[in-house]
Amino acid sequence: MDFAARMQTISEHYFAIRPEFATYYGIPDELAGAGTSSRLSDFSVAGEARRRAGLKAILGELDALDDTPLSDSQRISLDLVETVAGNALVPAELVPWGSVLGEYGNWFSPYAVSHLTGSQNEVPMILETKMAVRNARDAEAYLARLAAFPTVLDGLVEKVDHDLGLGVLAPDFSLDHAISGLEQTISGPPAEHPLVVGFGEKMARDEVAGAAEFESRAVVLMAEGVYPAFSRLADKLIEVRPLASHEAGVSRLPNGKAFYQAMITHMTDTTLTPEEIHVIGLDEVERIHAEMDELLQSIGRVEGTVGERMSQMLTDPEFVYPNTAEGKAQMVTDMKADLAMVDALLPHWFGKLPEQEVAIRIVPPHLEQSVSGAYYDAPAMDGSRPGTYWISLYDTAANPSYSLQTLTYHESNPGHHLQTLLGLKDTLPILNTVFYSNAAGEGWGLYAEYLASEMGIYTEDPVDDIGRLQAELHRAVRLVVDTGMHAMGWSREKAIEYSVATEGIHLSEATAEVERYVVWPAQALGYKLGMLKILELRQRAQEQLGEKYDVRAFHDVLLEDGALPLNLMEAKINTWISSQM
Numbered sequence: 259m260d261f262a263a264r265m266q267t268i269s270e271h272y273f274a275i276r277p278e279f280a281t282y283y284g285i286p287d288e289l290a291g292a293g294t295s296s297r298l299s300d301f302s303v304a305g306e307a308r309r310r311a312g313l314k315a316i317l318g319e320l321d322a323l324d325d326t327p328l329s330d331s332q333r334i335s336l337d338l339v340e341t342v343a344g345n346a347l348v349p350a351e352l353v354p355w356g357s358v359l360g361e362y363g364n365w366f367s368p369y370a371v372s373h374l375t376g377s378q379n380e381v382p383m384i385l386e387t388k389m390a391v392r393n394a395r396d397a398e399a400y401l402a403r404l405a406a407f408p409t410v411l412d413g414l415v416e417k418v419d420h421d422l423g424l425g426v427l428a429p430d431f432s433l434d435h436a437i438s439g440l441e442q443t444i445s446g447p448p449a450e451h452p453l454v455v456g457f458g459e460k461m462a463r464d465e466v467a468g469a470a471e472f473e474s475r476a477v478v479l480m481a482e483g484v485y486p487a488f489s490r491l492a493d494k495l496i497e498v499r500p501l502a503s504h505e506a507g508v509s510r511l512p513n514g515k516a517f518y519q520a521m522i523t524h525m526t527d528t529t530l531t532p533e534e535i536h537v538i539g540l541d542e543v544e545r546i547h548a549e550m551d552e553l554l555q556s557i558g559r560v561e562g563t564v565g566e567r568m569s570q571m572l573t574d575p576e577f578v579y580p581n582t583a584e585g586k587a588q589m590v591t592d593m594k595a596d597l598a599m600v601d602a603l604l605p606h607w608f609g610k611l612p613e614q615e616v617a618i619r620i621v622p623p624h625l626e627q628s629v630s631g632a633y634y635d636a637p638a639m640d641g642s643r644p645g646t647y648w649i650s651l652y653d654t655a656a657n658p659s660y661s662l663q664t665l666t667y668h669e670s671n672p673g674h675h676l677q678t679l680l681g682l683k684d685t686l687p688i689l690n691t692v693f694y695s696n697a698a699g700e701g702w703g704l705y706a707e708y709l710a711s712e713m714g715i716y717t718e719d720p721v722d723d724i725g726r727l728q729a730e731l732h733r734a735v736r737l738v739v740d741t742g743m744h745a746m747g748w749s750r751e752k753a754i755e756y757s758v759a760t761e762g763i764h765l766s767e768a769t770a771e772v773e774r775y776v777v778w779p780a781q782a783l784g785y786k787l788g789m790l791k792i793l794e795l796r797q798r799a800q801e802q803l804g805e806k807y808d809v810r811a812f813h814d815v816l817l818e819d820g821a822l823p824l825n826l827m828e829a830k831i832n833t834w835i836s837s838q839m
Contacts, residue, residue, distance in 0.1 A: 261323070261332050265339075265687035268319050272689060275299065275312040278384045279363035283691055284638020295389070296402035301357060301370065301377055302413030303420045310350050310358050317343055334819045334830065335690050341823045342693035345527070349520045353513055355426040357417070363692055365781065366524060368508055368517070369428040370417035371495065372777040373435030377410045378491060382443070383625060386452055388635075390642040391460035397472045400457060404479040408487035415494045422498055425512050430502040431750065432777055433495050440492040443624075448480035452624050506743040506750040506776045518744045521780035526697045526787045527824040532745030535783060539737025542786060543760060546731045553720045553727070568728055568762025572658060577721075579654040586620075586651045589662065593618055593649070596663045597670055603713045604672060609810040610818075612679030614645060616670040621650040631656060632665055634674035636682070636691065645675045656767055660725030663715070664707045668729070673706035674699070681820035694821035696781060701788015702821070704733055708789070728761060732771075733789070735760050736782040740775045750776065791824045792816070795831045802835050811838075 270291040273280045277297040280290035287294050299305065320340045325333050342364065349366040350358040360367035360375060367375040381403070391397050421427065428436070448454065454476045461469035508514045508521075523529060530538075547564045554560070559567045571577055579585040597616070604611055614637060637645040647669040649657075657665065667673055677699070682691060707726055710716070716723035735757055742748035742756070750772055757768040775782050795816075800807045815834045822830065 261328060261336075262687070264319075264323060265335070265689060268316055268339075269688045269692075271312065271316055271319070272692065275309045276359050276363055278380065279692055281384055281388050282363065283636060283688070284388075284390075284640045284642055285688060286640050289639075289688065295396070295399040298381060298403055298406045298410050299359075299377070300413055301410060302416050305413055306357060306417065310347075313343060313347050313350070313358055317347060331685070331819060334822070334826065335687055337826050338695075338820060338822050339687065339689045339693045341527070341826060342695055343689075345524045345823070346693075349517055349524060352520050353511075353517050355421040355424045355512070361778070364694075365696075365778070366521065367777070368426065368511065368779060369432070369777055370421050371414055371436055371491070372428040372432040373439065374432075374774060374777050376414055376436070377407075378414065378436075378440060378443075378488065381407055381410065382453055386456045386622075386625075388638075388643070390638070390640070391457060391466065392464045392642070393466060394468060394472075397457075397461060397466055397469075401472065401475055401479065404453065404476060404484060408483040411484075411487035411491050415491055418494055418498065422501065427498060427502050429506060429750070429776060430499065430504050432773060433499050433502050435773070437492055437495045437499070440488050440495070444485045444488045448485055449477045451480055452622065453484070454480055504750070506753065506772075507747065508744050508779050509747070515745070518779055521744075522783065524696075525780040526783050527695055528697075528787060530787070532741040535737050535787070536741040536746065538790075539734050539741070539786070542734035543731065543738065546727055546734055547760075550724060550727045550731065553724050556720055557724075563759070565759045565762040568724075569758075570762075571660070571724075572655075572762060572764065577658040577660050579657070579659065581654045585654050589649075589651065589654060589657065590618060590620075592659070592662060593647075593666045596666045600667055600671055600710055600713065600715060603715075604676070607672065607709065607713065607809055607813060608676070609814045610680055612645075612671075612676055614679055616675040617644040617646045618670075619646050619648050621648050621652075623652065632669055634669045634678070636678045639688075645678060647675065656764065658725070660721045661729060662725075663722050664710070664726040664729045667710045667715075668703045668707050671706075672709055673703045676706075677702045677817055677821070680814075680817040686820060690820045695784075695788075695823040695827075697784035697788035697791070697824050698821035698827055699788075700785040701790075701792055701824075702817075704730065704785045704789040705792045708793075730786075731761055732763070733782075733785040736771075736775065737786055739772060740780060740782050743772075743775065744779050788824065791827065795828060799831060799835050803838055806838050 273290040273294050276299055277294045278299060280294045300308070317340065320336065323336060325336060328336065346358065346364045346366060349356065357367045357370060369375055371378065385400065385403060389400060391400055454473060457476050458469065458473045461472060503510060508518050511517065518532065522532070550564050554564065554567050579589050632649045635646045635648065637643060707729055711723060711726055716726060739748065739753040739756055743753050753772045754768045757763065757772060758765055796812060799812050816827065816831065
């Protein structure tokens, strides 16, 4: 059996039902399947049924592979894809509503449309920030997707109605944001829309022949197709808005309790109950508060709770970048300096290092409302785009100076960039990248923040170390509020109030975060649970190997096969420990 060829065929079956993610990862049509770059996913009722059937068929193909002749690396790859894809299907097997293979190509989304979920957000981002236009063929593919986009949006209208008939609709506050976003995106002339302007800029960069004609066609497609379809979707959301609940949790939905438990497995690779996770969160909040209190006292901040003292620091001019062009430029300069500082230390902690440097980019203003404040994008397989650390500079106060360093280490090195580049190998199947473990991926990002402190980055700077601990506290709070809302009846307002009081963050930041957890149930649990597992495995290796323990080897083994589900990660590290004894 040719394992690589079989996995290549299975990947083509995946991209047939989720073509945008070939573009997301820069996979050319020659590997993704003919015509992939010209198509969009169908999120209508019928399209949802086909996607569920398609994922189930892919799992059948994976299960049918004979693993007897496989190498250890191939067997791990097969187990990774099968486990993550299987976990993605579990919610869909429980409920007839929602969208399988939704956000980031494998997450299950409970709501067809929300302020963060749905093709009205995803498709523009894919076209604008991920799709290369280097020649006339690329331009035709771009236009084909623009031509298909209205049908996709009308499919969302149908899906909203279908799921509403089953008792499922995003909460009112989420719909309000979604409606506002749709209205904003069509507020200007079609010729000035980013999907047209960006298209023209891409063609200009690569001097595409016939660019003016291609851009004119894009204007017509936007004016006659996309804009009216955006309006139809906005009208539908306005129509159903009076029927929306203000309740935040998914437990109010049909079979919601079982659904949330399935989402926990999907997003954390565990069978922990919401109650168990809630207690872990409370314990971690208490532990981190104690560490923060000690550091806060050391810099003379002794009055009030930890949250109150952090709230005071949040508005201290000493730590706030001016919300000006100069202030934003200084933020980027500081980010680059922080990255250079940690890069110099990486060889002491990793045997293998990424060959490609990370790019730092600013989120375009019109995308700031539909993305998180900072995130990482993997490099394109076709070389058209580097691994990129994106940051929103909409409001510099959202990232005080003491938090910026930790954010950079999470998204770049030793966080997601290093993790992704070491896991991207020509010898691994494409689906290893697509079907990644949320808990392993985000758990590593949080672990990377902690690792920076072990590297000595914060030894002379207790203020930035306080910022690091606040970032870890934020992930502990997620365990509390996500389970609180989705399993214990917490309101959106209670979750926001707890977050502000416990972390000392802006009300606006807490609101945006909590509303994110509402529409991405259990996703935010992966950070802390993943980090705790990595720390547990590292401690086990240190204790059992003693003098034979090498942190560089531990990190290399942990990362070399991609973001493994936590159970597979543990099994692999246990095997490695045994081989070293």
